[in-house]
Amino acid sequence: MTAYVIRRLLLLPITLFGVTLFVFGVYSFLEPGMKAALYVRDIPKTADALDRIIQKYGLADPFHVQYWRWLNQVFRGNLGWSKTAQRPVLDAILYYFPATVELVLWAAIPVLFIGIWLGILSAVHHNKPIDHASRVFALIGWSFPSYVYGLLLLMVFYAMLHWLPPGRVSDWVIKEINAGTFREVTRIYTIDAIINGRPDVLADVFKHMVLPVITLAYIQWALLLRVTRSSMLETLRQEYVMTARSKGLAERIVVYKHAARNAMIPVATMGGMLLIGLMNGAVITETVFNYRGMGWWAANAATQLDIISVLGFTLFNAVILSLGILFIDILYAVIDPRIRLE
Amino acid sequence: MWRKVLVGAVIGLLGILGWAQIPNPDTMIVATIGDLETLDPAWAYDTASGTAIFNIYETLIFYDGEYVDKFVPMLATSWEISDDGLVYTFTIRKGVKFHAGGDLTPSDVVYSLQRALIQDRAGGPIWMLLDPIFAVHSIEELAEKLGSDEAVYEALQKAIRAEGDKVIITLDHAYGPFIQILAGTWASIVDKEWVIEQGGWDGTANWRPWHDPAAEASELFNKANGTGPFKLETWVPGEYISLVRNENYWREPAKLARAVIKVVPEWGTRLAMFQAGDADIIAVPRQYVAQMDELVAQGKARMMGPFPSSTCQSGFFNFYVTEGSPFMPLLGGEPKPDLLSDIHLRRAINYALDIDTYIKEAWLGEAWQLPGVIPQGRLGYDPTQPVYSFDMEKAEQELRQAWGGQLWRQGFRLTITYNQGNLARKFVAEMIERALESFNAKRQAEGFRGMFVIEVQDLPWPTYLKYMDAGQLAVFFIGWLEDYAHPDNWVKPYMHSTGAFAMNQNFDTVKNVEFAPVYATWLPAKTYDNLQALFDELIALASRETDFAKAEKLYLELNRLAHEYAINVGHIQLLARHYEQLWVRGWFYNPAYPGEYFYVLSKG
Numbered sequence: 044m045t046a047y048v049i050r051r052l053l054l055l056p057i058t059l060f061g062v063t064l065f066v067f068g069v070y071s072f073l074e075p076g077m078k079a080a081l082y083v084r085d086i087p088k089t090a091d092a093l094d095r096i097i098q099k100y101g102l103a104d105p106f107h108v109q110y111w112r113w114l115n116q117v118f119r120g121n122l123g124w125s126k127t128a129q130r131p132v133l134d135a136i137l138y139y140f141p142a143t144v145e146l147v148l149w150a151a152i153p154v155l156f157i158g159i160w161l162g163i164l165s166a167v168h169h170n171k172p173i174d175h176a177s178r179v180f181a182l183i184g185w186s187f188p189s190y191v192y193g194l195l196l197l198m199v200f201y202a203m204l205h206w207l208p209p210g211r212v213s214d215w216v217i218k219e220i221n222a223g224t225f226r227e228v229t230r231i232y233t234i235d236a237i238i239n240g241r242p243d244v245l246a247d248v249f250k251h252m253v254l255p256v257i258t259l260a261y262i263q264w265a266l267l268l269r270v271t272r273s274s275m276l277e278t279l280r281q282e283y284v285m286t287a288r289s290k291g292l293a294e295r296i297v298v299y300k301h302a303a304r305n306a307m308i309p310v311a312t313m314g315g316m317l318l319i320g321l322m323n324g325a326v327i328t329e330t331v332f333n334y335r336g337m338g339w340w341a342a343n344a345a346t347q348l349d350i351i352s353v354l355g356f357t358l359f360n361a362v363i364l365s366l367g368i369l370f371i372d373i374l375y376a377v378i379d380p381r382i383r384l385e
Numbered sequence: 386m387w388r389k390v391l392v393g394a395v396i397g398l399l400g401i402l403g404w405a406q407i408p409n410p411d412t413m414i415v416a417t418i419g420d421l422e423t424l425d426p427a428w429a430y431d432t433a434s435g436t437a438i439f440n441i442y443e444t445l446i447f448y449d450g451e452y453v454d455k456f457v458p459m460l461a462t463s464w465e466i467s468d469d470g471l472v473y474t475f476t477i478r479k480g481v482k483f484h485a486g487g488d489l490t491p492s493d494v495v496y497s498l499q500r501a502l503i504q505d506r507a508g509g510p511i512w513m514l515l516d517p518i519f520a521v522h523s524i525e526e527l528a529e530k531l532g533s534d535e536a537v538y539e540a541l542q543k544a545i546r547a548e549g550d551k552v553i554i555t556l557d558h559a560y561g562p563f564i565q566i567l568a569g570t571w572a573s574i575v576d577k578e579w580v581i582e583q584g585g586w587d588g589t590a591n592w593r594p595w596h597d598p599a600a601e602a603s604e605l606f607n608k609a610n611g612t613g614p615f616k617l618e619t620w621v622p623g624e625y626i627s628l629v630r631n632e633n634y635w636r637e638p639a640k641l642a643r644a645v646i647k648v649v650p651e652w653g654t655r656l657a658m659f660q661a662g663d664a665d666i667i668a669v670p671r672q673y674v675a676q677m678d679e680l681v682a683q684g685k686a687r688m689m690g691p692f693p694s695s696t697c698q699s700g701f702f703n704f705y706v707t708e709g710s711p712f713m714p715l716l717g718g719e720p721k722p723d724l725l726s727d728i729h730l731r732r733a734i735n736y737a738l739d740i741d742t743y744i745k746e747a748w749l750g751e752a753w754q755l756p757g758v759i760p761q762g763r764l765g766y767d768p769t770q771p772v773y774s775f776d777m778e779k780a781e782q783e784l785r786q787a788w789g790g791q792l793w794r795q796g797f798r799l800t801i802t803y804n805q806g807n808l809a810r811k812f813v814a815e816m817i818e819r820a821l822e823s824f825n826a827k828r829q830a831e832g833f834r835g836m837f838v839i840e841v842q843d844l845p846w847p848t849y850l851k852y853m854d855a856g857q858l859a860v861f862f863i864g865w866l867e868d869y870a871h872p873d874n875w876v877k878p879y880m881h882s883t884g885a886f887a888m889n890q891n892f893d894t895v896k897n898v899e900f901a902p903v904y905a906t907w908l909p910a911k912t913y914d915n916l917q918a919l920f921d922e923l924i925a926l927a928s929r930e931t932d933f934a935k936a937e938k939l940y941l942e943l944n945r946l947a948h949e950y951a952i953n954v955g956h957i958q959l960l961a962r963h964y965e966q967l968w969v970r971g972w973f974y975n976p977a978y979p980g981e982y983f984y985v986l987s988k989g
Contacts, residue, residue, distance in 0.1 A: 073847065074851060076847070076850070076851035076854060076855075077845075077847035077848055077850075077851050078847070079847075080846065080847035080850040080851060082507075082508060086850070086863065086865070086885050086886075087508060087850065087854065087885065088508075088510075088512060088868070088878075088885050089512050089522045089523070089883070089885075091522070091523065092507060092508045093508075093850070093851075093854055095507035095508070095523070095597070096507045096508055099507055099597060124599065124601050126600075127623070128622060128623055129420065129422070129600075129601070129622030129623060130601075130622055194653040194654075197653065197654065197657045198653070198657055198660075201657045201661055202656070202657040202660035202661050203660070205661050205662075208661070208663065209654050209657065209658070214409075214645070217619075217621075217625075221618070221619045221627075330650070330651055331651055331653065331654060332654065333647075333649050333651065333654045335623060335624055339623075340623070343623075343650075348847070
């Protein structure tokens, strides 16, 4: 397995090179005038405005010159300037990523535990009211756009009831951060609140997290529930499960000890993909709840054709995804001893 | 029964208390759509940056309340303009301190304006100062003209200089709007010593290293030290900017202790913030006005307006489409780059547009049609001047005359373009398409085979600008937001050979233009080589005219010509609305303001 892991890690730079080449290649289809237009918010007021921008940023240079210029800076640790985030790309990643990690991790907990539990419950009580209720619940999650119910939640629990506000923290926490009375150690505020010994900040973070977590979790929740249910149904029909039952084992042991472990193999693969799905889902959730994370940044940069930002987070996402997929592969081998990574 | 009454009373009391309680009573929170680009006044050219800057920095003079043509002294206590309109002398206010503690001096004023001129970033606002002071559009053009960077430096020292407590600015040519330009954020006054400490231009002839920086490379990108009523507290890009009251302000300190501008691009979230009382003022796009009006009707919000805004929407005719254009017009199936140079066709398109329906449907009635190009509230606007009203009979008459009748007999093809996603522009383009193509049935009945074909094409914004810049669009719809509140900022982009739109419209295609003045009767009747030459001369005369009454006549003349030659179609001025919480006090509308001026606002 070690050799496999090393080989996969060695392939990473090639993957990254390919990804950046692809993104830059797509960008090169834009003519210099179009690229320059991205730098002006309004109509160019003087005749030479666009020409000056083209010259200044070398937008008319050949593809390989522009790509090499960018790559050269990347090797020096400079990923460029993000016009969308108004800060260096690397700073933007370090600034936004912890926010998204925090959101995704909090969303992952209910997704994994409740999704799997409901899936098992649904399979065990196949075609009974609890199964029907779970399926309806999953169907709603699938068919209801997260954008819409995110806004509905916001209208009810924020605009009407004033309970759960949008954003990441309240203004008073921001003031404390600015004043230096609350230290940002990890920028994952739930952890920072514990490090700072501030239960009031922790409560405020949770208050802001409830609605985005529910919104983000719901679709993935429904997805995992359905996968767990079908995998569990299939496993419960296996002969070894019937054997276990005929041996007189308690139903709880049959279900949770014998059947659930094997049913978890596809779920584990799905679980890894779910984390990726949560990262993608963060785009909408972060926009609706004014939660500044990677998703918000990515969406804005892409719509504004902020190519330097797009390249930066594509590079970063490629690293995260490659490592994530590698982790899933390893997890797969651990759960199912028949699988050997070579 | 009594329990019900008691519960009702408690709920009512809680409601009243809740309503009476003003959240954050000394902090004004504005939820807006876009973030600022920079805090450097010389670099900034967007309204979001301008809003922060004009609360932190100050200019020599400033708009008097709601007026865009009356000014009050700010960092200058008084000013004089020489009779020939070339020399502006400002007496600089004493006892004014910058936020960081430095004293305002005439030397700071000279440095601020010179710094802006040498910075002159590509696509930035400094052309507005360069044009009247040096008759160039970029500092590089000046360097080329004078031959060296040192010569530019010397020219700067001569043009803007301090004498005792005065600052004297000498223009290349008299320029009526110069005072308006000096009221803009690009002419904000910075603290020379402090800027140099931050790594800014040292005030010497070696200015190149500070010329045309990227936004983030400017030393004032995320720092600010002005003399204004608010100081910069924090700017978290993409999230919010917060300002705190300047307690040492030279006027009475602001009523608000703090002002926060939050970037909330999503409308639903902004609305929720307003309803929860967490935002005092929010940006309301036109399509959501009905939702806010509902709150106004319920007594939960206040609406002010509609006001005539400083934004217009127009369709532009290109009199000669550049070769190689994918939007080349056809006449009788043959390419005809100058198709729109025929006045009958342009007038026909104007008559064929049902402009009232366009305003009602696409702008929810929140706009009005303008005669000429100058909007209401600016010199030269006259509501009695004629406009093109919807009249299909007149449209037909004009079409029959276009190109000596060839157009009616053989048909034509024309592409109307707009930027992708702009539904109002799509709507008006399709209205014109339907109206003009409706003549095909009649033409066919008369035995003519070639068709009238109008294509409506949307283009992504960068592509749109590229084609417009190359003069390759035939008819294009776009908007204009005023830079300075003066008719010059309308006739120039719309009619001058260097104007943002006119430079792509090739008015010089129309030759031998006879001009007989109607308003500016002191001008001789004359034949010009082409239409562009006529426009350019009148615009130059108007902008250099120091006599107010004469300037007005010249702008009326230009407005008349814009209508007579039908250089645009569907030129409308948009109306603006403002929505705020009931507890907001002091707001008024000034179309020249880039955003909220917190000094006049309070809560209570």
